[in-house]
Amino acid sequence: MEKQGFRKNLINIEPYVAGEQPKTADIIKLNANENAYPPSPGVQKAISAFDAEKLRLYPDFSSEPLKSKLAEYYGLKPSQVFVGNGSDDVLAAAFRAFFNSDRPILYPDVTYSFYPVWCDILKIPYKTLPLKEDFTMNVNDYTQPNGGIIFPNPNAPTSIALDKSEIKKLLDANRDVIVVIDETYIDFGGESCIDLLPEYENLVITRTFSKSRSLAGMRLGFAMASEELISYMNAVKDSYNSYPVDAVAIAAGCAAVDDDKYFKDTIAKIVSTRDRLTKALEDMGFTVAKSSANFLFASHNKYTAKEIFSYLRDKGIFVRFFDKPRIDNFLRITVGTDEQTDKMISAIKELVV
């Protein structure tokens, strides 16, 4: 029905829908790609040692301590790092700063479903390009005129990484627009493009503390790019929220980066469970995409994704099902602890074997 009066001017968007948040503690929650393990013990220490008196003051407006730590870790200058309130916040700043063309921005048809939401809210024209039948990206499609490009590597919800040689082809064909690579899941597999930053001054890489560093609840994300591009992201940030990262988050983030051994050990555990789960699912009649992330994208040869999703949900195991074209017969399953994984495998076995 057409809206009348003041209702005509209300915003018309379809908001992003996050994974369900269970209300009871005994749920096995594998629907939001959170880390199966807690953050480094150093994070707990940093939070416990935090002096609440400091909260009287605004936090460091440019999150300097965290920026410097990240810059050192990744071999960049602090002025090449942008820090925000989760990578969603960082991506929103990037969309505002970089996608201002009349030409459409390009991204895959199956990808992170927040991209169309930002395009709608910011009135950015966009065009989606279909992934191949096997859900891999065809970089040759990205040679048409455009106002910018964004894609996750590894992609979500497919879990599939794009080879760096292919990414280079895409970058070589798109030197006149900004290319944002969303590396939310890169620590679990695939090859980062950080080392391509000096060669491509139009490249922006976004990252998060939510997945590989187990800090989804803290809301910390960052971007890496040339000093010039980061200065534009800072200008956007300073135009709508000058202090996105709070003082406790800065302290926790620094502690997380300091504990590199814990970070690498946790990733190794998740990768090993991921590979074991892939095999177990394949043995039970699933086709599983080759994952480079902390989740799997799987489809069964007899039961529909919706049936398995509902069955698992009734047993207190939450996975993600997307009622969307092309992917409505796939489940996105976050890799949990070994114990959670074993429980899920047993539950699925009862249904399908």
Ligand code: PMP
């Ligand atoms: N990009 C992708 C591809 C994601 O899957 C997510 C997680 N939902 C994000 C960005 C945002 O993560 P966060 O805001 O927690 O950093």
